[in-house]
Amino acid sequence: MGEIRLMKGNEALGEAAIRAGLQGYFGYPITPQSEVIEYLAKEEPKYDYVLIQAESEVAAVNMMYGAGGAGGRIMTTTSSPGFSLMQEGVSYLVCTEIPCLFANIVRGGPGLGTIQASQGDYFQATKGGGHGDYNMIVLAPNSVQEMADHTFLGFELADKYRSPVLLLSDGSIGQMMEKVELPDPKPYKPNKPWATVGKPKNRERNILTSLYILSDDMEKKNIHLQAKFEKMEKNEVRFEEYRTEDAEIIITAFGLTSRISKKAVDVGRESGIKLGLFRPITLWPFPKKRIEELASKKEVKFFISVEMNAGQMKEDVMLNVYGKKPVYFFGRFGGIIPTPEEILSAIKSHL
Amino acid sequence: MLQEMIFAGFGGQGVLSMGTILAYAAMKEGKEVSWMPSYGPEMRGGTANCIVNISDQPISSPVVNEYDVGVVLNQPSLKKFESRVKKGGILIWESTNIKDAPKRTDIQLYALPAVELATNKLKNVKVMNMIVLGALLKLKQIVKKESVLTALKAALPERHHHLLPLNEKAINLGMGLIKSP
Incomplete structure (x- = not known):
């Protein structure tokens, strides 16, 4: 049995990320999910992860791009208007095939909206909020327990498919407290030969990009991505x-x-x-x-x-x-x- | 057995922590719990509340419309929640703050002058919520008093641990307000 605690959904998410071997968190506080960065900031001195409060969500998602490109186990969390700001970056991350975890703790919209819970970002999450043909695995937890479990699962699926994964929750689940059995910490052993960590003599340099200026190359990339999405559709329905x-x-x-x-x-x-x-x-x-x-x-x-x-x-x-x-x-x-x-x-x- | 409860009052009266401590105590006894707060703009000056569900079985909905127990500490909360206590349920109301008494006749009503008692008898109005919680524990044996004391110790930061005896006193005072059936 794992450790049992009474926790808010947002805190359970943060704790589970640490236990999954989080290496970098980049985010910008927004209600109703600020407890995530608050929790991770409080715990940070005990662990090795990097935590940066970015100047905006646009900056945060691009920090994900960089740290993810270097092969890190990385995450950002936000709420609706913040996730809208990140959409350009999400599209880049999918195309560049950088594994990472997003969590959108949804609040009421459209617009600046309200800080109360909503499920109004379903379309954005499942149909692709950014540009181009892409999909992300979207997990929808319905309890504090699943906020923890899906965080673990999300990191694993991201690495499995070399692709961003989204946890779509809402303000109520983020704010409410329930009993949660925390997963045991699992040491993270990265296996990312594609990561841009400096070129040794014995291999070609790694290039991570989402720019394919020739149509033939762009089509090839799309065919490759679609094959991957098809695999996800076959294997990951829950x-x-x-x-x-x-x-x-x-x-x-x-x-x-x-x-x-x-x-x-x-x-x-x-x-x-x-x-x-x-x-x-x-x-x-x-x-x-x-x-x-x-x-x-x-x-x-x-x-x-x-x-x-x-x-x-x-x-x-x-x-x-x-x-x-x-x-x-x-x-x-x-x-x-x-x-x-x-x-x-x-x-x-x-x- | 599923208990659905609402705790409501002004922000700062300790309704959220009352609910938290009860939920924590129940969890320590191996029960299933959910604690759902109202959050955000409601907290500033208006009413704050939390729904606490405690059960032997997994809890389906953390949100409910009617409650087995209502604990209301101010007039706006009474107005909002009096009608939402289940028939035969319990409504505890703080009678120093609330001037217009509840009117329902199909539920059990308990008036507690907890603010006055905390101020005059315990010289600390902040433990008013523990007087109310004590009364609730006596009325409904949801959790043991010992579990609540354990929960308090876990919930209070260490620098406040010198207040634990006062909190226990408040709980005892609250329990004493309810005559055994």
Whole structure:
């Protein structure tokens, strides 16, 4: 058993990063995730990692580019407006194939928005917020425990595919405290022969770039990246189901709303409504196949996507339901968190 | 057994730490806990609150709309949460601050002059929240008093550890306010 603590989601993220062998953190404080840099700054004297409070998110993401290029195990965390600022850098990092971990502890938008929790950055996270054809593995934790677990997993997947990974959480999970069993520290043994760490005599120099000025080269790079994304789609789909075996109505929800929906499932079943929950854990790659299978089940009458946005994931659900069943939506915006009761009454309005 | 509770009051009255200490104590007893704060603009001058869930089973939703226990330390919090205590549930209210008493008849109401008692009897208004917590512990045996004392020791920075006996006194005072059923 690992060490058990009562921690905020943001602190669990920071502690897990240290235990995963963090070598560099570059970030700029923004509510509701400032506890991450606060925690890492407090712990920094005990460890070897580099921690830099950048002058902006644009600077932070470019520090990631440099430190990642040198082969470091590196991370940045931010919240919505900050992640928007980083998008140019994200696109560069994907193209240059630099493994690193991003966490976006989402707050309400658009614009400067509110500091309260939201899931309004789903599109940005899963469809590519920056330019060009790219994808990132997107993990959506729904508990403080998973904030820690997914941080570990995120670093591993980043190295496995030599690509940035995004942890998409929200302000509530960042701020709330739960019991967390911390993963045991794992010494980080980098194996990055491509890193730009100085050229020894016995090999050619390493070049890391996202500039391919000749179209033929750029197309080749794209084909290579697409093959990698395809591998991720094949190997990294993760999801969770709750009481779907005989469900007639399937709630789809990720992150915090999946927790709230779980309670709605139990309460609804007590009054005879056969509810089930489908929760994507990876928002990209999206669990397409399983949604299609659920949509094909005879007893399933409809889907309802419950989100803290205007129905962004609903589009991915619909794409994979292929019109076989209706897909409804219930959501709140701008920092309002729906309650299990609200979810249930939304479901009842479709019965 | 799942207990869903709300702690609400002015920022600075110690509602968030009351919830934290209870959650920590429950965790030390091996229970599942979630502590969800209101954060941000609400904290400055307005009301601060946290939802604390304690259960033997994994907790699904950390957010709930109705509570088994409500602890309110100021008038705006009473206004906001009186209607959201479950039928038959418990509402503890601080009667030095709150002038307009709660009106519901389908829940158990407990008025505690915790501010007055902390100021006059213990000469430190800051331990008011521990008087309230003591009363709650007596009303609902959610966790043992010893676990709360352990939690206090863990939650308070070492430079404040000389205040531990005073906090214990406050808890005892609060427990004494509730007559055994």
